[in-house]
Structure formats: C-alpha cells, structure tokens
Amino acid sequence: MPRFDHLLASCLKHHAEVVRYANGVRTSLQRHRRAAYRFARDLIEIQQHHYNDFVRWVLTEGVDLDGWMDKYFDPIEQLGGDRRSLLSAVQNGMSEKEYVKLGVFAVAGSRKKAPSIARVDIDAEQPSTVPDETPEQRAERFQTLYEAARTEIRQIRKDFNELKTEVEIWRKTAEKVQRKKVG
Secondary structure, eight states, X not given: OOOHHHHHHHHHHHHXXXXXXXXXXXXXXXXXXXXXXXXXXXXXXHHHHOHHHHHHHHHHTTSOHHHHHHHHHHHHHHTTOOHHHHHXXXXXXXXXXXXXXXXHHHHHOSGGGSOOOOOOOGGGOOSOSOTTOOHHHHHXXXXXXXXXXXXXXXXXXXXXXXXXXXXXXHHHHHHHHHHHHHO
C-alpha cells in the first residue's frame, strides 16, 4: 500500500492540474463569449439594414429563418447562453467587454457552482505524520503544500477581482435601465 505522504503529494499535484485546466476553460469561455457578442452584433446590423437580403440568403441554405437561428445559436446556448438575452444585451448597449466579463459568471451559473480550487487546511498539517519520512520527503511534502496554498491565494484574489467586476457591470446595467425608464 502506498504511503500517505506519497499519495497526498500525488493528489495535490493532480489537483494543481485540475486548476490549470479549469483556468484554461475560463479563458476559452471568454473567447467564446467574445465571438458570440460579435456574431450577435453583426446579426443585428444585418437584420436592421439588410433584412430582405438576409432572409433570401437564409432560404438558399435550405432552412427557414427560425431553423437558421436555432442552428447558429446552438453553440452559444449549449454553454448556457440565451439568444434573446444576448441580442437584447447588444441592442441595449452592453459593451463587448461587459458581456465577456459577465459571461464568466453567467455560463457557470451561480458563483457557488463556478470552478474553484480546494482549500488548504494548513492547521491540519503536522510537522511530520510519517515517522520514517526522510528530510527530502518532508521537504517535498511541504513544498507541495506551499504550492497548493499559493495557488489558492492566487485564485481567491482572481475570484475577488471578478466579483468586483461583476458588481460593477450589474451596477452600470441597472443605471442604464433606470436612465431609459426615466428618459
């Protein structure tokens, strides 16, 4: 049976990989949202200025307008987007940057479900839990704990900054809505 400290080191190493891949997903989601915003912006322009040409072109694709919309919005909706809210956000003046930043949260659902890292319980670690642990093994274990704690702190700071950004976006959106209601 493998020793505890070896399993723990392996476990924390693999968790660091999970965090790295989760951050890659987050970056991909931002790129996805940026492309979705631009697609919607262009589609709105086409519908406002070239609607008849657009409908004729859609019919040459062998589908009706609703079928085309379903097909082209499907990749956006598969990741939690909604065509009506996307088109509405663009039409109401939400910037691309706001839409992308907001999307990190909207795609993941509530913030409680958003990807995060496990918390490191530093108090639970004793100087050595294995009596025959060599100084090198102990140093490696503590290095792994240090890396996990450092990753956790970095993620907490990133989450905090994203929350501040989300609050600012919602505040600006609320102000725009209030101005439109008053004006």
